[in-house]
Amino acid sequence: MPGTVTVVGIGAGGWATLGEEGRRAVRAAEVVLGGKRQLELVADHTGAEQVAWPSPMLPALPGLLGHHVDGAGRTVCVLASGDPMFHGIGATLARLLGPDRIRVVPHPSSAALACARLGWPAEDVTVVSAVTRPLPAVRRALGPGRRVLVLSTGAQTPGELAALLAADGYGPSRLVVLEQLGGPDERRREGTAADWPHPPGDALNVIGVECVAMPRTRVLGETPGLPDEAYDHDGQLTKSEVRAVTLALLAPRPALLLWDVGAGAGSIGIEWMRAHPSCAAVAVESHPARAERAAANAARLGVPGLQVVVGRAPEALTGLPAPDAVFVGGGITAPGVLDACWSALRPGGRLVANAVTVEAEAVLADGRARLGGTLTRIAVSRAAPVGGFTGWRPGMPVTTWCVDKPAEPQESTR
Structure with missing residues (x-):
């Protein structure tokens, strides 16, 4: 169809493993647009103009597509590695052109081929792409007995992953590196993270990890309220019990963006992002050392994509993408902070703010009077020694305000 781009998935086996539908599209x-390696796989089977992706690719895509598809009106085929819709170019093209303007001819993904080689049920495996996320993102998937597939960025990734696992207490974990999956030069290399014996090999590889933890390795749960000891902090930390309640009120959902204003150690933004791989957060912190600490905490806890902004609200909020949820944990008494957060919040979004001082409580009470919502006081006591006995040592009570911004009215379809 005119203006339609056909996206063909192709594996390391090249033309020999390409189905007839994919071959017809290439012919x-x-x-034909694609990476240098993919173009070489079909070079002898097409007379089309072959255009290799420029670097960086993403900024150039709209111009390339506009020239070849919309401008020249030519029949365009895009080559993708494996399944174009699995961490591939297909999803990007669907976003740029619209799903009605692409036709996808998939090939088995590298993850599917890896599970087949390893004998792992795909539904029991967590896939982490080091291509689209920094390698420390794998930490979110680690746990005794878990199976993880890591999509590599190149020949160095297996060694870097082995070093990361060993440093985090997962040295006994078994690694299997699968190179050139599905191609004539397919190769398999194995070893443990602590004593990974292999030099860098082929750049096209997928790594299977069977997680084994050393004794006393800290294993973190999936639910909000991680132990306070999981964070490096200077006291500016939303404590575990209050954090669990706060995250429950914020109710993270896939693909939503949170502003964590007055982030301190970054715990709220970090645990928001740990709720789902597609959750995003911006941590705004005025103290540079705390901001640096928040970024380090995020990398250590498997969400290195946390965006940390050093600055004081409300000025630091200018220009940030509109949030789906906002948490204000510090600086609520600063003039204009609450109004700026509320104004930026998307319709249908939620704002949660915590206060421990009388002055901050007054701001929350005024906000509730103007905007509605609920106020809750959380009081936590922890057992502590009292002489030779044990008593309850209360922490400072925390007042929490939770309010939803009205959604925009829907247009009538009648």
């Missing part, structure tokens, strides 16, 4: 194309 019919006037322009």
